[in-house]
Amino acid sequence: MMQISVRPVRPDELRDFIVTWTDPNHVDDVKRYVDQMMKKGSIRREWCFVAWQENRLVGRVAYWSLPKIGKPEALVLLDLPWEHEQYLSIGAHLLQETLTLMRETGVDQIGYVVDTPPMPPQWQRFPEQRMRLLEHLGFVVERMTHRFEWRAKGSPLPVSEKGLIFRTLPEVGEAAFIEAVMRVSEQTLDRRIRQEREQEGALKQAQLMFKDLQFFTYDPSWWQLAFSSNGDLIGLVMPAVNPTYATIGYIGVVPEQRGRGYIDALLNRGTAILAQAGVDVIRADTDVENLPMANAFKRAGYVPFAKRYEYIIDLRA
Numbered sequence: 001m002m003q004i005s006v007r008p009v010r011p012d013e014l015r016d017f018i019v020t021w022t023d024p025n026h027v028d029d030v031k032r033y034v035d036q037m038m039k040k041g042s043i044r045r046e047w048c049f050v051a052w053q054e055n056r057l058v059g060r061v062a063y064w065s066l067p068k069i070g071k072p073e074a075l076v077l078l079d080l081p082w083e084h085e086q087y088l089s090i091g092a093h094l095l096q097e098t099l100t101l102m103r104e105t106g107v108d109q110i111g112y113v114v115d116t117p118p119m120p121p122q123w124q125r126f127p128e129q130r131m132r133l134l135e136h137l138g139f140v141v142e143r144m145t146h147r148f149e150w151r152a153k154g155s156p157l158p159v160s161e162k163g164l165i166f167r168t169l170p171e172v173g174e175a176a177f178i179e180a181v182m183r184v185s186e187q188t189l190d191r192r193i194r195q196e197r198e199q200e201g202a203l204k205q206a207q208l209m210f211k212d213l214q215f216f217t218y219d220p221s222w223w224q225l226a227f228s229s230n231g232d233l234i235g236l237v238m239p240a241v242n243p244t245y246a247t248i249g250y251i252g253v254v255p256e257q258r259g260r261g262y263i264d265a266l267l268n269r270g271t272a273i274l275a276q277a278g279v280d281v282i283r284a285d286t287d288v289e290n291l292p293m294a295n296a297f298k299r300a301g302y303v304p305f306a307k308r309y310e311y312i313i314d315l316r317a
């Protein structure tokens with residue numbers, strides 16, 4: 001096979017980086033996404049790579065980070081000549097070389113999400129080919145989720161607080177909040193949280209998850225614990241904004257209070273907090289096995305719109 005060379009994209013190639021493989025109908029979406037991510041610092045030009053064969057552009061990929069983290073965490077904008085069997089060798093070359101560079105800068109793991117059906121902003125066509133390449137390189141599926149979307153329709157949300165008393169993060173303090181995260185994660189149906197609890201221990205997992213969520217954009221008063229009128233902890237809600245959309249960062253009910261519909265009051269509260277902050281679209285994911293959560297999203301007016309495969313590769317292995 002002819003030699004493939006991989007290097008960061010040059011400024012004069014950014015247009016080709018965006019339009020090659022992008023359906024002409026979706027070029028504006030992808031361009032807007034790249035501009036926005038670059039403005040926010042989630043994507044940097046030196047993290048955008050191109051693969052060349054002879055004088056043909058044959059592949060592209062970018063590395064993405066939450067702006068507050070500043071270190072690559074995930075692949076985005078991966079595209080290759082998917083319709084030709086060659087995509088596998090070109091893709092392996094492009095990813096192995098750039099993942100090695102990432103490992104050398106101290107990054108331990110990199111994720112990649114495949115959303116089906118293809119949708120803005122990335123329009124990932126050929127999901128089977130993507131998965132085949134990822135698995136060939138040693139990526140594993142960490143979690144499969146259903147994605148839900150809520151859109152403001154101009155009417156106020158129904159209020160159903162079930163007599164709960166809400167207290168904000170600044171009112172209760174971090175230690176109490178982290179303890180609540182630990183309690184609501186008990187016997188969760190979310191595969192990733194369950195595995196992390198087994199590996200790290202319940203308290204450490206809660207501390208790590210809390211820290212990860214702090215990399216999102218939020219006002220500390222948005223994060224709230226819910227108590228019954230006699231002071232028992234019922235659950236929590238942590239709405240937040242990430243670089244592409246607003247989301248419910250975490251939500252849960254303590255095990256002894258499950259099955260009483262409290263999740264509806266918590267989800268309404270989180271949705272209302274974001275709506276009051278001016279958000280008109282919220283996107284949230286839940287593990288395909290977490291049916292109580294999926295049902296709660298549907299009751300609160302969230303609409304399922306995609307299935308997401310969350311892949312991860314451990315670069316230390």
Ligand SMILES: CC(C)(COP(=O)(O)OP(=O)(O)OC[C@H]1O[C@@H](n2cnc3c(N)ncnc32)[C@H](O)[C@@H]1OP(=O)(O)O)[C@@H](O)C(=O)NCCC(=O)NCCS
Pocket residue numbers: 184185186187188189190250251252253254257258259260261262263264285286287290292293296
């Ligand atoms: C998902 C969750 C928020 C649902 O809260 P809830 O207030 O119990 O929801 P509902 O009252 O609607 O419960 C619906 C049913 O699911 C059952 N159920 C809820 N959580 C369950 C769990 N983790 N395991 C097994 N069954 C569960 C309830 O017992 C109830 O069953 P019933 O109708 O037979 O009584 C709660 O399970 C939870 O906090 N889980 C852990 C954290 C989590 O997964 N958060 C979502 C991450 S995206």
